[in-house]
Amino acid sequence: MKANTGTYYTKTAQRLHWIMATIFIVAWAIGFYCANIMPSGPAKESTIDLHKNIATLILFLIVIRVFWRYTHPAPQLPDSISLLMKRAAHAAHMTLYLILIILPVSGCLLSWGSGYNVPVAYLFDIPRLVAKNPQLVSIAKPVHIYLSWFAGALVVVHILAALKHHFVDKDSVLLSMVRNKKA
Template identity: 40%
Template sequence: MSIPSSPDAAARYGVVARLLHWLMALGLIGMVVVGYVMKTLPLSPLKLQVYSWHKWIGISLLILVLLRLLWRLLHRPPALPASMSPAMRGLAHAGHAALYVLMAAIPFTGWLMSSAKGFQTVWFGILPLPDLVAKNKALGETLVQTHILLNYALITLVVLHVMAALKHHFIDGDGLLRRMTFANAKENA
């Protein structure tokens, strides 16, 4: 099976953009797994350690998404395929903007939640981060629910993002997916 290619496929994202994309993807998958595991564990030293790992990864992903946004502002992405309608282009841009907002908002709400619950975030057990709000049990519970809802929204949006990429690859054959991969740009028979 050959991989679809088109003139649009030549315009690829740079190596740094692709690395940041896939690091975020792996980090987000890891966070979903760690988040699920930590909620199922009984209260124990292991559960507290997993919560610490979750917070460390969350702050790391917040930094990574901020770096990714900075990179994106300084480096223009390749144009979308000419075959895309204006409505689809608008959806693509809105979807990407929503992904960035959620990728920043989720760790930020986690940090706020930890602060409101009275648990300081200490990045990798070394660097204590400032509490963003004073201890407030009611606010903490509201932030728990907000954090969970934002995660479900992100999971939904990521699934739609992957489905759109697969549609472009297998149905449209416009080379869009290939622009973000590390696959060789030449056709493979």
């Protein structure tokens, strides 16, 4: 594996980042809305279903993304950034990758454990891997809820950091996820 000494992520890495970021933010907003604002009833049930149909896409995309990241390393951060900040950024990115795995998996376990199906893009259901299990739900539900809140907070910090790099530090970090000359 060769180190990426360029300024930009590859086009594929950028496309995967923006598609997954959009799905994540939409799924988060729908999950928040149906769990905390909607009254119980059929409308809430179908909104949770929408949440699941969108969010399960992350499970398939993350497999491609991790493979791509492993074979195409991230570009070097600018020299103006201290070693400590470089390490913090790396830790934050690895935490975001873990969240993109654990959050949808805990959602699947929560649904299966409660006796519901796990649908993907209104096309098919993921084959049930565990039977209805209240004990599993008592673990998967708080994991899903608390992790979704932690993830929301981390994504806000991530976005603010990207904006600070671009508008305050005026370095190449935000552009590394936007611009590219090669495929």
